[in-house]
Amino acid sequence: MDNQQTILDGVDPEIMWRLTSRREAIRKGLSVGSVAAAGLAMGSIPVALAALAKEAFAQTPSNIVDVLQFAFLLENLENEFYKAVLGTSAVPAQNDAFTTVRGQIPAPAQEAIQLIQTHEQQHVDFIRAAIEGAGATAPNITADDFDFTGGNGSNDGPFAAATTDLDVLLLTTQAFEDTGVRAYKGQIPLLLDNSGNAAADAVLEAACRIETVEGRHASKIRRIRRQRNPGLTSIRHSGYVLGGGLDAAGVGGISLPAAAVAALTAVYAGEENTVQVVWNGTQELRIDTANLPNTDVIGDAGRKRAAGQIAFDAPLTREQVIAIVRDFIKDDPTRGLP
Amino acid sequence: MAKQDMESEGTMIVGNLGELMSPRTRRTFVRTLLAGGTVMMLPSVFTACGDDDDGGMGPDPVTGISFDLRTDAGIFRIVDVLEQLEGFYYTEVVTSPNFASFFSPEEQELFIDLRDAEIVHREFVREALGPMRVPDVTGSINRARLDELLSSRENIVKTARNFEHTGVSGLNGASKFIQDQRNLQTTRNFATVEGRHAAALLDIPLAQGGAVANTDFAGNNVVDPTGRDVKVEADEPRGVFDRVAAIGLLQPGTLATPPVSNPPAPTQGAPTPSFPPPIF
Numbered sequence: 001m002d003n004q005q006t007i008l009d010g011v012d013p014e015i016m017w018r019l020t021s022r023r024e025a026i027r028k029g030l031s032v033g034s035v036a037a038a039g040l041a042m043g044s045i046p047v048a049l050a051a052l053a054k055e056a057f058a059q060t061p062s063n064i065v066d067v068l069q070f071a072f073l074l075e076n077l078e079n080e081f082y083k084a085v086l087g088t089s090a091v092p093a094q095n096d097a098f099t100t101v102r103g104q105i106p107a108p109a110q111e112a113i114q115l116i117q118t119h120e121q122q123h124v125d126f127i128r129a130a131i132e133g134a135g136a137t138a139p140n141i142t143a144d145d146f147d148f149t150g151g152n153g154s155n156d157g158p159f160a161a162a163t164t165d166l167d168v169l170l171l172t173t174q175a176f177e178d179t180g181v182r183a184y185k186g187q188i189p190l191l192l193d194n195s196g197n198a199a200a201d202a203v204l205e206a207a208c209r210i211e212t213v214e215g216r217h218a219s220k221i222r223r224i225r226r227q228r229n230p231g232l233t234s235i236r237h238s239g240y241v242l243g244g245g246l247d248a249a250g251v252g253g254i255s256l257p258a259a260a261v262a263a264l265t266a267v268y269a270g271e272e273n274t275v276q277v278v279w280n281g282t283q284e285l286r287i288d289t290a291n292l293p294n295t296d297v298i299g300d301a302g303r304k305r306a307a308g309q310i311a312f313d314a315p316l317t318r319e320q321v322i323a324i325v326r327d328f329i330k331d332d333p334t335r336g337l338p
Numbered sequence: 339m340a341k342q343d344m345e346s347e348g349t350m351i352v353g354n355l356g357e358l359m360s361p362r363t364r365r366t367f368v369r370t371l372l373a374g375g376t377v378m379m380l381p382s383v384f385t386a387c388g389d390d391d392d393g394g395m396g397p398d399p400v401t402g403i404s405f406d407l408r409t410d411a412g413i414f415r416i417v418d419v420l421e422q423l424e425g426f427y428y429t430e431v432v433t434s435p436n437f438a439s440f441f442s443p444e445e446q447e448l449f450i451d452l453r454d455a456e457i458v459h460r461e462f463v464r465e466a467l468g469p470m471r472v473p474d475v476t477g478s479i480n481r482a483r484l485d486e487l488l489s490s491r492e493n494i495v496k497t498a499r500n501f502e503h504t505g506v507s508g509l510n511g512a513s514k515f516i517q518d519q520r521n522l523q524t525t526r527n528f529a530t531v532e533g534r535h536a537a538a539l540l541d542i543p544l545a546q547g548g549a550v551a552n553t554d555f556a557g558n559n560v561v562d563p564t565g566r567d568v569k570v571e572a573d574e575p576r577g578v579f580d581r582v583a584a585i586g587l588l589q590p591g592t593l594a595t596p597p598v599s600n601p602p603a604p605t606q607g608a609p610t611p612s613f614p615p616p617i618f
């Protein structure tokens with residue numbers, strides 16, 4: 001223990017907190033093998049995470065590893081985007097691109113974006129550890145792989161104004177986060193496992209827990225946008241997505257190129273849906289949540305429809321997500337990027 | 339229970355005795371009497387008092403509700419209880435006499451959105467369950483506790499945070515046990531909406547005009563060091579049922595002891611280590 005104290009002396013408080021918290025988790029019953037324990041004793045989160053992952057994810061089926069690879073790409077896109085916005089990218093040109101808008105970000109929004117970036121980095125690290133724990137290889141993705149203007153390498157795509165205009169930046173950020181929520185939502189049902197495979201369940205649960213964090217992020221960005229523009233009532237203080245298609249983006253007075261309008265429309269395609277499908281054990285029910293009993297307190301039919309829309313987020317398929325993000329990723333078929 | 343909305347000054351219309359049990363109605367009742375006003379009891383007040391009930395008002399109290407988690411319906415029944423409580427509580431919040439003085443217009447918008455979404459969730463899950471749904475639990479509300487949870491801005495914000503974090507953490511823990519792909523999809527469709535709420539409520543300061551940190555919406559008490567949100571199992575210390583008990587809106591005995599009659603089968607999955615949210 002003395003030895004461990006010495007190693008941890010001088011480690012920054014946040015890392016200390018993480019370690020303490022992790023020890024707490026372990027004490028509360030997370031079984032941990034010797035390599036993970038050694039990693040923890042060394043004070044190394046990556047070593048501990050990788051070792052824990054090897055124990056948790058070794059039996060992951062290949063179709064589930066495939067979902068992890070897709071999530072890994074999206075998390076890297078988000079993470080590298082935020083690093084460029086904050087000026088902490090390893091690629092100087094990406095930092096330089098956002099210099100103008102960076103100067104416009106008020107401190108409260110900057111702090112929120114910084115926390116969001118921290119989470120995206122944690123997601124990247126966690127998913128990489130899960131992929132490697134399953135015995136697969138995670139690609140080495142860097143900021144150089146992305147064009148955050150959505151220009152497929154031109155650096156002058158439809159979202160170029162996000163580098164110079166704070167309102168466009170926040171709208172783009174909201175779109176990234178809501179796409180993240182919807183992408184996880186599309187993939188999670190594919191992770192369903194009824195065989196008692198603990199690795200599959202671990203991936204499913206992690207995806208669920210990451211998905212709600214993305215929901216928190218989207219909620220926060222929506223509130224930041226509404227506070228900047230109190231009259232933009234289609235963006236709710238509650239952080240809900242109201243309506244679908246371009247309406248749900250809440251563009252407000254922002255003037256955008258047609259390609260950006262098309263992209264935002266795709267980001268929110270189908271969010272207006274109010275029909276939820278369940279299997280009750282004997283039959284499939286298709287329940288219209290815009291037309292439920294005992295909901296008169298909500299108001300007229302229009303308000304009930306809005307309530308049915310806000311009460312449920314909606315999934316995007318992998319193909320839909322790839323169509324949205326393709327031009328943010330530079331073409332590089334040799335490395336398996338779309 | 340919306341009759342007070344139609345009251346003219348000095349006249350109070352009471353539709354059923356249950357209304358008199360609501361703190362808001364009781365206050366209006368006393369105020370109206372003190373002011374020398376008129377209280378009209380509609381015939382329904384008296385017809386509600388059949389001799390087969392114990393002074394019953396509104397739905398009868400229920401006891402011993404239990405949950406068999408070997409099916410998706412069993413898991414949805416937990417959601418049913420939570421959504422009933424949330425829909426009931428938020429309806430009380432937005433109609434409570436202090437709502438407009440406790441909360442700014444922006445905050446009021448948030449709570450009304452919250453009420454709308456939770457009422458939709460409640461009715462959706464009850465439609466989904468059909469005859470397997472849980473009985474109406476609003477007859478088992480602890481009225482003194484309700485009064486307390488409505489009595490201040492701070493209590494309302496804390497209670498709402500507790501409800502939403504129970505929803506997020508409970509759904510994140512239960513999703514692995516769901517066996518039908520459609521049910522898993524639908525569960526996640528509303529789970530992230532609970533996450534949006536949870537974050538929004540952490541942005542409401544406990545004191546009027548107070549401040550929250552810019553990172554509270556997803557701080558390290560609700561997101562773990564690997565970037566994962568809160569998660570609990572249904573029946574464990576600090577799990578869903580513990581949290582429902584801590585909120586205290588249900589009379590003791592409404593849910594069975596223990597509430598889970600059968601845990602999920604091994605093929606559904608096994609419990610995992612939890613990251614419980616705080617009790618706010």
